[in-house]
Amino acid sequence: MGAYFKELFSGTKSLFVGLQITFGQMLKPLVTQQYPYETSTMTPRFRGHIELIPKEDGTNKCIVCGMCMRSCPSGCITVAGEKREGVKGKVLTKYRLDFTKCSLCGMCVESCRPGAITFSKDYNLASTRKEDYIFDLLKRLEEKAK
Amino acid sequence: MSHPLPLNNQDNQESFVLNLGPQHPATHGVLRVKLTMDGEYIMHAEPVLGYIHRMHEKMGENRTWAQFMPNTGRMDYLSALSFNHGYAALVERAMGIEVPERAEYLRVITVELNRISSHLVWFGAFILDLGGFSPLLYAFDDREHILDLLESVTGSRLTYCYFRFGGLYNDIDENFVDGTREFIKTMRERLPMYHNLVTKNIILIKRLKDIGPIPKETIRKYGATGPVARGSGVDYDIRRNEPYSIYPEFDFDIPVYTECDSMARYMVRMDEIEQSMRIIEQALDKLPEGPVMAPKVPKILKPPKGDYYQAVESARGSLGMRAVSDGTNKAYRLKLRSPTFSNLSLFSEVSEGMLLPDALALMGSLDLVIPEIDR
Numbered sequence: 027m028g029a030y031f032k033e034l035f036s037g038t039k040s041l042f043v044g045l046q047i048t049f050g051q052m053l054k055p056l057v058t059q060q061y062p063y064e065t066s067t068m069t070p071r072f073r074g075h076i077e078l079i080p081k082e083d084g085t086n087k088c089i090v091c092g093m094c095m096r097s098c099p100s101g102c103i104t105v106a107g108e109k110r111e112g113v114k115g116k117v118l119t120k121y122r123l124d125f126t127k128c129s130l131c132g133m134c135v136e137s138c139r140p141g142a143i144t145f146s147k148d149y150n151l152a153s154t155r156k157e158d159y160i161f162d163l164l165k166r167l168e169e170k171a172k
Numbered sequence: 173m174s175h176p177l178p179l180n181n182q183d184n185q186e187s188f189v190l191n192l193g194p195q196h197p198a199t200h201g202v203l204r205v206k207l208t209m210d211g212e213y214i215m216h217a218e219p220v221l222g223y224i225h226r227m228h229e230k231m232g233e234n235r236t237w238a239q240f241m242p243n244t245g246r247m248d249y250l251s252a253l254s255f256n257h258g259y260a261a262l263v264e265r266a267m268g269i270e271v272p273e274r275a276e277y278l279r280v281i282t283v284e285l286n287r288i289s290s291h292l293v294w295f296g297a298f299i300l301d302l303g304g305f306s307p308l309l310y311a312f313d314d315r316e317h318i319l320d321l322l323e324s325v326t327g328s329r330l331t332y333c334y335f336r337f338g339g340l341y342n343d344i345d346e347n348f349v350d351g352t353r354e355f356i357k358t359m360r361e362r363l364p365m366y367h368n369l370v371t372k373n374i375i376l377i378k379r380l381k382d383i384g385p386i387p388k389e390t391i392r393k394y395g396a397t398g399p400v401a402r403g404s405g406v407d408y409d410i411r412r413n414e415p416y417s418i419y420p421e422f423d424f425d426i427p428v429y430t431e432c433d434s435m436a437r438y439m440v441r442m443d444e445i446e447q448s449m450r451i452i453e454q455a456l457d458k459l460p461e462g463p464v465m466a467p468k469v470p471k472i473l474k475p476p477k478g479d480y481y482q483a484v485e486s487a488r489g490s491l492g493m494r495a496v497s498d499g500t501n502k503a504y505r506l507k508l509r510s511p512t513f514s515n516l517s518l519f520s521e522v523s524e525g526m527l528l529p530d531a532l533a534l535m536g537s538l539d540l541v542i543p544e545i546d547r
Contacts, residue, residue, distance in 0.1 A: 037374030047369045048306060057313050071342070073327035099239035131242035131333040132341060145327065 073130045074146040075123060078163050084171035086164070087142035090116040094134035094143065102127040103134060121163040126156060187215055190528075194223050198301050198532045201542030205519075205535075207528070214531055217523045219516055225546040232495075232506030237263050237473045238337065240506070245331040247510065248544040250290040252332045253283045253322075254486035260335040261416055262482035262493045266475035267337065274462040275339040276418045281352065281455045282322060282334065284448040288359070289318040290487035291441045291448075294539045298438070299370060301536040302379050307370050314362055317355045321348060337473065338466030349456055356449050363446065371442065380435040384534030386522050387432060394518040398489025398511050399444065400538055403437035405430035410485040421458070422451045434537040441539070474501050488512050488539055510544045 059066060068074070076094075078086045090107030102124040107116035135143055143163075153159065193204040202223035208216040228247060232240045244259045245252035257279055264271060271279075292315040296308030319329045325344050326334040334341050370376055386396070391404045401408055409426045411419040427443035429436035475497040483492045489511025496505040515538050523531040 033374075040372045040374045044369050044373055047365060051310075057316075069324040069327075071324060071327040071345070097239070099235055099242055129242045129246070129331070129333070130328060132327070133238065133242075136341070 068147040068149065072145065072147055072149075073132060074148045075125045075128060075130070075151075075161065076134060076143045076163070077146040078121060078142055078167045079144050080167055080171055084168075086118055086167055087140045088118040088121070089140050089142075090118055091139065093137040093139065097133040097137040099131065099133065100127040100129060118164060123161045123163055125151075125159040125161060186210075194220075198535065199542070200297060200540055203516075203540060203542045203545070207531075209528070212527050214523050214526050214528060217520050217531065219519060221546055223546065224543050226543075228547045229506050229508055232503050234502065236501045237475070237503065240503070241336070242331075242333045245328075245333050246543070247508070247547055248486060248488065248491075248512075248541050249330055250293050250541055251283075251286050251487035252330065253279075253286040253334065254484055254491060256332060256335040257283055257417070258482055258484040258486070258491050258493045260337055261484065262480055262495055263337050263473065263475065265482055266478070266480040266495060266497060267470075267473060269338045269466050269469060271339055271466055272463050273418070273460050274343075275464045275466075277455050277459050278340055278344060278464065279335060280417055280419065280422075281452050281459075282325065284452050284455075285318050285322060285352070286332075287448050287487045288445050289315045289322075291445050292318075294441060294487075295366070295370075298536040298539075299376070301532055302376065304370070304373075304376070307366070310362070310366070310369070314359060317351075317358070321351050321355060324348060324351070336465065336469075338469040340464045343464045349459070352452060352456060356453060359445070359449060363442075366442070371438075377435070379529075379533055380433065380438060380537070382431075382433050382435075383530045384434045384522060384526065384537065385432045386518060390518050390521060394521075395514040396489070396518055397514065398485070398487070398539075399437055399440040400489065400515045402426065402428045403440045403537075404432040408490075410483050410490050414483055416482070416484060419451075422454050424451050424454075434533050437537040437539075472501055474499060483509075486511055488541065488544070489515060508547055510547060512538070512540050513545045516540055516545060 078088065081087060088105070088107075090105055092105055095101075095103045095105050104120065104122040104124075105118065106120040107118050110117045130145075132145070135145065151159070187208055187210050190207040190209050191204065192207055193199040194202040199205065204220040204223065206218040206220055207214055228243050231243055241256070241259065244255040248255050263269075292311040296311035299307040322332065323329045325348055326332045326341070386400065386404050388404050388406060390396075391401045391406050397408065405428060407426065407428045410416070412426060424447045425443075427440050427447065429439055475495075477497060477499045479494070479496050481492065481494045483490055485491070490509070491511055492507075492509030494505075494507040494509070495503050498504040519535060519538065523534060526534065
């Protein structure tokens, strides 16, 4: 009988202690970020989808070696290049990224010897169409240069 | 113990089949449990798996060793770095790659941070299963700090792909050490609050104490590991029993409770948060300077012919990875022994004769992550 009342007392007390903590939290500052009214800045290492790094003249550093294409576990990168007169090496003509398959592992960025690609900081990519996730990175670079 | 057959009216009693899941908040994903019920009591429970099976083991056989790395982060989405660690250590063992000391320290720090964040999610979700909502919000507030820290280093928030064979993807930034110390300080202040709010709460005690006892023999029979085993008095932790990485250099306790009930498993995880913080503190104090990547790691990995095994302690228990190499750049066979698969398999035996809400408390205390069970 004594144990019963003891439990009744300690149990009721525990509920009030819980309530005290909950009410105490009401006086603490807010921690919720009101997205989309506020957005947080992405850290420098944030991994968005990849993009080409522009050189000073707006072109890219890609040498069309195809290492990114081969290292990609999901095969989401397609690159193509051609020989042009007066230019040493190959010139990039197509850089297609199928972001629907990408898992942002970073193998392509790691394997890129000339350092032509990097992670973008884009994260607002919601869409209802699959085509919106297939990026033409060369076109993206040109638009960025404008 | 004889199992009553499903839909077998024993003693002329009416029984019925209740489908728990595959979309049910308490099953934390797509786990389906076929329950044969006698009123509120469970006569027989049969977990049905495979709803999120993605053939990760088979995928390991048809891509190169390095290309399988992103997959490891997608099995156990709550402690992805443990899986990263297991696979990286396995291939390093096969190739005989020495990992620089700084990389090993950073691996331990990030894995232990990940373990705390995993336990915080479990804490919130478990109390949510039992009907309490607010602890989840507190837990996610603290977890947010860990995710921010890990994001600043690894670049992702949940499905990390940070470890590489022979080291790490990149070194930590200057804010990481201070941020981690700051987090540990705030977490030390928050833990007593968790205990006051939840652990000492009479409702939680009534729901968990002496509920869902898992005897030591059952643990051994099903090969359950991790906090589930340690809550039943089985003193087993890979970090101490089969040391890997630089865990032997740290001084930490392995919490073991002998009560075998859901409360014991709850307490093991709460104590593990404290122990993980101890490990992180020691690692931060000792953190050496140096490279984070081993020199001369071959670009194309071809481990010598053989059979390799590496076990690590994930947040849920012993994670075993076994690779058979035939000397080519792809694995001949990759076997993943996931801890929750074994932990779940004892549910059928233990839940027999239990009340349905108690069985859900038991299931919550097992800390199930379904993508890891199905792989």
